[in-house]
Amino acid sequence: MMRLAAVVLVAVVAGIPLEILAAPPVTWLAGAALVIGSVGALALSMPLVTAGASLALIAYTLALTAARPVADPIASVVFGGTLVLLLALVHFAGRIDGALVGPGVIAGQLRRWLGIVALGAVAAGGLAAGGAVLGPILVGASLPVVVVAAALGAVLTVAGVIALVTAPSA
Amino acid sequence: MSWHPSALNVSFLTLVGWALFLAVLTGRADLVIVAVPLVVAVMVGRRRTAPPTLRIDHDVSAERLFEDQRATVTLTLRADEPVPLVELLEPLPSRVRLERGRHHAFFSLRAGEEVRWELALHCVGRQRLQLGGPHLRFWGPLGLSLAEARYRAPQTVAVYPELVPLRHLPRPMRTQTFVGNYVSPVQGEGIEPGDIRPFAPGDHVRHVNWRATLRLGTLHVTQHHRERNADVVLLLDTLSDVGPSGATVVDVAARAAATLAAAYLARKDRVGLIEYGGQLRWVKPGSGRAQFQRLLDTLLDASVVFTYVTRDVDLIPPRILPPQALVVALSPLLDARFVRAATDLAARRFDLVVLAVSPVAPARAAVPRGRVADLAARLWTLERRAQLDELRRSGLTIVDWDGVGPLDVALAALRQRRQRSVLAG
Numbered sequence: 001m002m003r004l005a006a007v008v009l010v011a012v013v014a015g016i017p018l019e020i021l022a023a024p025p026v027t028w029l030a031g032a033a034l035v036i037g038s039v040g041a042l043a044l045s046m047p048l049v050t051a052g053a054s055l056a057l058i059a060y061t062l063a064l065t066a067a068r069p070v071a072d073p074i075a076s077v078v079f080g081g082t083l084v085l086l087l088a089l090v091h092f093a094g095r096i097d098g099a100l101v102g103p104g105v106i107a108g109q110l111r112r113w114l115g116i117v118a119l120g121a122v123a124a125g126g127l128a129a130g131g132a133v134l135g136p137i138l139v140g141a142s143l144p145v146v147v148v149a150a151a152l153g154a155v156l157t158v159a160g161v162i163a164l165v166t167a168p169s170a
Numbered sequence: 171m172s173w174h175p176s177a178l179n180v181s182f183l184t185l186v187g188w189a190l191f192l193a194v195l196t197g198r199a200d201l202v203i204v205a206v207p208l209v210v211a212v213m214v215g216r217r218r219t220a221p222p223t224l225r226i227d228h229d230v231s232a233e234r235l236f237e238d239q240r241a242t243v244t245l246t247l248r249a250d251e252p253v254p255l256v257e258l259l260e261p262l263p264s265r266v267r268l269e270r271g272r273h274h275a276f277f278s279l280r281a282g283e284e285v286r287w288e289l290a291l292h293c294v295g296r297q298r299l300q301l302g303g304p305h306l307r308f309w310g311p312l313g314l315s316l317a318e319a320r321y322r323a324p325q326t327v328a329v330y331p332e333l334v335p336l337r338h339l340p341r342p343m344r345t346q347t348f349v350g351n352y353v354s355p356v357q358g359e360g361i362e363p364g365d366i367r368p369f370a371p372g373d374h375v376r377h378v379n380w381r382a383t384l385r386l387g388t389l390h391v392t393q394h395h396r397e398r399n400a401d402v403v404l405l406l407d408t409l410s411d412v413g414p415s416g417a418t419v420v421d422v423a424a425r426a427a428a429t430l431a432a433a434y435l436a437r438k439d440r441v442g443l444i445e446y447g448g449q450l451r452w453v454k455p456g457s458g459r460a461q462f463q464r465l466l467d468t469l470l471d472a473s474v475v476f477t478y479v480t481r482d483v484d485l486i487p488p489r490i491l492p493p494q495a496l497v498v499a500l501s502p503l504l505d506a507r508f509v510r511a512a513t514d515l516a517a518r519r520f521d522l523v524v525l526a527v528s529p530v531a532p533a534r535a536a537v538p539r540g541r542v543a544d545l546a547a548r549l550w551t552l553e554r555r556a557q558l559d560e561l562r563r564s565g566l567t568i569v570d571w572d573g574v575g576p577l578d579v580a581l582a583a584l585r586q587r588r589q590r591s592v593l594a595g
């Protein structure tokens with residue numbers, strides 16, 4: 001049952017790039033993401049699922065770059081939220097495989113995951129709104145400045161997350 | 171106990187890295203938004219508070235078992251505060267099979283909630299089963315952080331060799347002074363009628379044989395044979411061993427020794443045990459339930475301790491190996507030192523019966539099947555048969571037992587032979 005749910009999530013993740021652009025390079029990448037992700041979901045293998053999700057992300061990027069659609073925050077949030085659910089589900093299914101699962105464990109986990117995804121969606125919405133406000137202000141700025149600022153932000157985000165994860169507990 | 175990140179963080183950070191890298195590369199804000207739920211998940215998944223505490227009761231149904239019996243392990247978990255997800259793993263020792271339930275479980279507990287978790291273990295071979303208590307792992311949200319602990323509740327379960335019912339026991343040639351189940355040749359108080367003789371002053375009236383008295387015209391009394399017990403010493407060979415773990419020839423011999431001990435003790439005999447191996451251990455002959463427990467405990471620890479030293483049976487004091495005792499030697503007869511010791515005992519007129527446990531079946535269980543293995547086993551069986559015949563010719567009483575068939579069948583043939591030899595003697 002959990003494997004099936006994970007395969008469905010892999011299909012959603014691989015389907016979103018095709019929704020944007022169903023052209024051959026994107027189709028190939030999305031197909032590879034579907035195959036690798038599904039195998040990972042069925043085998044409950046985190047490396048394979050991560051590889052499949054990464055391929056889906058690359059396919060999504062390729063579709064965005066090729067089709068150049070208007071930014072769609074809802075699709076991006078759905079994509080990101082599905083990735084969170086997929087990773088959490090496969091990891092959890094791998095842990096409980098062959099074990100006794102007490103009453104209310106799965107329902108409780110599902111509640112917590114959906115709560116975290118909802119929080120992520122709210123944060124993404126806030127970021128999109130902030131971007132909409134900052135957008136007109138940065139219209140005059142040249143592209144290199146924006147790219148450098150974005151890169152700095154990305155590096156700081158990753159560094160912050162790594163520092164957060166590796167910091168000793170209180 | 172403290173929280174630390176799980177391997178799942180690598181997957182999340184990989185995707186965050188990809189999303190942000192591609193966003194910078196392509197200049198698409200959509201990819202930054204994709205990364206946001208992942209970053210939020212990693213941040214929320216990080217735990218700062220101390221891991222929750224659980225109160226655990228770890229209970230094992232029995233401290234003593236026989237082979238093939240079941241032990242039930244019951245764990246009761248009580249949470250003083252909410253526990254979102256706790257993983258428990260009860261490590262299973264070797265030679266234990268899970269009969270019912272799982273030894274790995276996940277629970278989610280509310281504050282004050284109690285959960286009972288049961289698993290039944292099937293104990294395959296004789297052993298001292300060590301159950302140390304479960305490993306605990308508390309999981310944070312999304313499985314991104316975890317805290318591990320070990321609940322230590324060391325409990326030992328003694329799994330004794332299996333007992334099988336025996337009807338045909340080797341009958342001791344000589345009896346002792348205490349009351350038992352064997353009819354002694356000595357006349358005295360008893361219920362087994364013996365000779366008839368003329369009445370003498372001091373005889374009880376209830377011993378008068380009225381039929382003989384009427385026929386012969388004078389008072390005659392019936393004498394009775396005394397019912398006496400015997401001393402039985404089990405001599406277990408632990409100089410050599412073959413076979414897979416839990417089903418070695420020493421395990422088979424220990425099973426036979428426990429069965430013989432139970433059967434002789436039920437007949438009110440005094441039973442002792444000598445472990446003749448790298449270390450010479452013994453249990454002085456005795457009777458009763460406590461003695462049976464002592465014998466089982468000694469058999470439980472019987473194992474091969476390698477040594478080049480040859481131990482003479484002279485080292486064994488007479489109170490451990492009484493001259494009047496029936497000695498039942500249990501051995502695969504693989505080590506020449508044990509064969510010499512048995513021959514020595516027989517030469518000293520000990521009432522000796524050698525139960526030769528065949529090592530062929532345990533050895534075959536330890537090697538893969540094949541034509542060469544089959545041929546080797548057949549040759550070994552023939553060679554062993556020749557060895558036993560030679561030992562029989564040298565005066566040893568040998569019962570050949572393959573260790574697979576019923577012990578009672580093997581002993582039945584001996585009983586008939588010994589009865590014939592007693593009558594002939």
